[in-house]
Amino acid sequence: MRLSGKTAIVTGGAQGIGRVIAETFAGEGATVIAVDMTKPDYTCEGVFGYTCNVTDRDGLKAFVADIVGTFGKIDVLINNAGITRDGLLQNMTEEMWDLVCDVNLKGVFNLTQLVAPLMIDQGTGSIVxxxxxxGEYGNVGQTNYAATKAGVIAMAKSWAKEFARKGANVRVNSLAPGYINTEMMKTVPDKVLDPIRQKTMLGRLGEPEEIANACLFLASDEASFITGHCLSVNGGLRL
Structure with missing residues (x-):
């Protein structure tokens, strides 16, 4: 049990990659709080659903206080919540830009700013x-999304330096998935997915479990000497 006795928060935990991360962590002994805009419905033992919006700072303060009051500590934070509002630059509205930045970038900042001091005080923690x-290579029609996903890599590198200066063993890393075979991806026609597979060295899409396992590694003590790193899990994809 690689996360036995740990308390972990996973944002965007209602579906897709976030849900599989939450279930994987619980299977490794963690108590997992899965957070989303709508309360995640879990039957998996060890996973607790919680409704909260990562853009709502007051709501997040109440959420963190509730988790600490109930479980006593926060050992792992997985900042997974994210949205897309795609469009070419000339067609992208200010609303599309602001919404993606608020959720994908500011939301990560909001929750980490509340959780990190708790981890520093307890002397240990892992944030992914x-x-x-x-976020690594950019993409046509995703100026806002690419900017936010590059931003969370930069924030992880900055926080890793900040927390190490304070002497706490609080590690911060990022994980960059490629194209993953989630329920949403299953609705995309093969004529769109085939070129992606062809650009991927392993010749296929990834599975959510493969992202969850990589996230588990970074969150666990097996990665105790890794901080400030971005782990690419993309099958060798180059956009």
Whole structure:
């Protein structure tokens, strides 16, 4: 049990990659709080659903206080919540830009700013920001999304330096998935996915479990000497 006795928060935990991360962590002994805009419905033992918006700072303060009051500590934070509002630059509205930045970038800042001091005080913790291959290489029609996913990599590197200066063993890393075979991806036609597979060295899409396992590694003590790193899990994809 690689996370036995740990308390972990996973944002965007209602579905997709976030849900699989939450279930994987619980299977490794963690008590997991899965957070989303709508309360995640879990039957998995060890996972507790919680409704909260990462853009709502007052709501997040109440959420963190509730988790600490109930479980006593926060050992792991997975910043996974994210949205897309795609469009070419000339077609992207200010609303599309602001909404993606608020959720994907400011939301990560909001929750980490509340959780990190608790981890520093207890002297240990692990934070993983879920980025994207798009954040590493950019993508047509995703100026806002790419900017936010690059931003969470930069924030992780900055926080890793800040927390190490304070002498706490609080590690901060990011994980950049490629194209993953989630329920949403299953609705995309093969004529769109085939070129992606062709650009991927392993010739296929990734599975959510493969992202969850990589996230588990970074969150666990197995990665005790890794901080400030971005782990690319994309099958060798180059956009």
């Amino acid at each position: 920001n879920i980025s994207s291959v798009v």
